[in-house]
Amino acid sequence: MIQINRLVKRYGKMEALKGLTLEIEKGTLFGFVGPNGAGKSTTMSILATLLEPTSGQAYVGGYEVTKHPREVRKLIGYMPDFFGVYDNLTAEEYLDFYGANYDIPAQERRQIIPQLLELVNLSHKRDAYVDSLSRGMKQRLGLARCLVHNPEVLILDEPASGLDPRARIELREILKELRDMGKTIIISSHILPELAEMCDVIGIIEGGSLVACGRVDEIYQKMQEKRVLRIRLLDRVEEAMTRLREVPTVSDVTREGSWVVAGFTGNDEQQAALLRDLAAAGLPVAAFNEEQGNLEEIFLEITKGVGS
Numbered sequence: 082m083i084q085i086n087r088l089v090k091r092y093g094k095m096e097a098l099k100g101l102t103l104e105i106e107k108g109t110l111f112g113f114v115g116p117n118g119a120g121k122s123t124t125m126s127i128l129a130t131l132l133e134p135t136s137g138q139a140y141v142g143g144y145e146v147t148k149h150p151r152e153v154r155k156l157i158g159y160m161p162d163f164f165g166v167y168d169n170l171t172a173e174e175y176l177d178f179y180g181a182n183y184d185i186p187a188q189e190r191r192q193i194i195p196q197l198l199e200l201v202n203l204s205h206k207r208d209a210y211v212d213s214l215s216r217g218m219k220q221r222l223g224l225a226r227c228l229v230h231n232p233e234v235l236i237l238d239e240p241a242s243g244l245d246p247r248a249r250i251e252l253r254e255i256l257k258e259l260r261d262m263g264k265t266i267i268i269s270s271h272i273l274p275e276l277a278e279m280c281d282v283i284g285i286i287e288g289g290s291l292v293a294c295g296r297v298d299e300i301y302q303k304m305q306e307k308r309v310l311r312i313r314l315l316d317r318v319e320e321a322m323t324r325l326r327e328v329p330t331v332s333d334v335t336r337e338g339s340w341v342v343a344g345f346t347g348n349d350e351q352q353a354a355l356l357r358d359l360a361a362a363g364l365p366v367a368a369f370n371e372e373q374g375n376l377e378e379i380f381l382e383i384t385k386g387v388g389s
C-alpha cells in the first residue's frame with residue numbers, strides 16, 4: 082500500500098532524510114518510531130503530499146505522491162502533530178465542515194458523522210464546543226476528521242503525545258478497530274513501548290535512515306538473540322570466566338563479585354549446553370539466569386551513535 086524508495090529530503094544543507102526505503106502492506110498498523118528530529122514528520126508530510134522530496138519516490142496505493150497528489154489525497158487521512166481546531170464549532174459542526182470540504186453531500190454527512198462520533202467514542206459530545214473538549218477527546222475528534230472521506234490509509238503524526246494513559250488506551254483500541262476494518266495505518270512516536278503494544282510492524286528511524294524494521298515479534302526475537310547471562314558461582318569464578326571466553330556465542334565476560342555477566346547470542350539449546358558444560362567441568366554454579374533486554378534498551382542499542 083505504501084512504498085518509499087530512497088527518499089531524500091534536504092532543508093538547505095541539512096539532510097533530514099538520507100535515502101529512506103520502506104514498504105508497508107495493506108491492513109498493517111505500522112509504528113514509526115525514532116527520537117526527535119529523526120525524520121518521521123518529514124516522511125509523513127511527504128506521504129501526505131504536503132512536502133516535496135529532494136529525490137527518491139514515495140507511492141501510496143500505487144500513486145507516486147508528487148505526480149498524483151490528488152489521487153493520493155483521496156486515499157489518505159492525515160493528522161499532523163499539531164492541528165488547529167475551530168473553537169466556535171461543536172464537534173458535529175466541525176466534522177460537518179470537513180465533510181463539506183471533501184464535497185460529501187449534506188445528506189451523506191448526516192449519516193456518516195454520527196457513525197464517526199460513535200467510532201471515536203464522542204457521541205455524547207456531539208453538541209459540545211470543540212474548545213471545551215479534553216486533549217484526548219480533541220485527538221479523537223481529529224482522528225474522526227481524518228476519516229470523513231473514508232480513506233484507506235491513515236497517517237497519524239504523534240497522535241498519543243500529551244495523552245494520559247487512559248486516553249492512550251482508548252486511542253489504541255480505536256486504531257486496532259480501524260486496522261481490523263482493513264485500513265493501513267502509520268502512527269509515529271518517539272516512545273517505542275507505546276507503539277510496540279499496538280502495532281503489527283515497527284520501523285525505527287534515526288538520523289533520516291531506517292535502522293530496523295520488522296514485525297514486533299521479530300524485534301522481540303532479535304532481543305532474545307542478544308540476551309545477557311548472569312551466572313553465580315560459589316567458587317572458581319576466574320576459571321569459569323576463562324571457560325566462558327572460549328565459547329564463540331559468549332562475549333563481554335565480566336565479573337561482579339561472585340557473579341559472572343556475559344553477552345550470549347546462541348539459541349536455547351546452546352544455552353542449555355553451556356550450563357551442562359560448566360557443571361560437567363565441576364564448577365559450582367549456584368545460579369544461572371538470563372536477562373532479556375527490554376524494547377527500550379534494544380531501541381537505544383540499535384540507534385546508538387547513528388546520525389550523531
Ligand SMILES: Nc1ncnc2c1ncn2[C@@H]1O[C@H](COP(=O)(O)OP(=O)(O)OP(=O)(O)O)[C@@H](O)[C@H]1O
Pocket residue numbers: 092095096097115116117118119120121122123124162271
Ligand atoms: N522546515 C524545516 N526547515 C529546516 N529544517 C527542518 C524543517 N523541518 C524539519 N527540519 C529538520 O529536519 C530534521 C527532521 O525533522 P522531523 O520533524 O521530520 O523529525 P521528527 O522525527 O518528526 O521529530 P519530532 O519527533 O521532533 O517531530 C530535524 O533535524 C529538523 O530540525
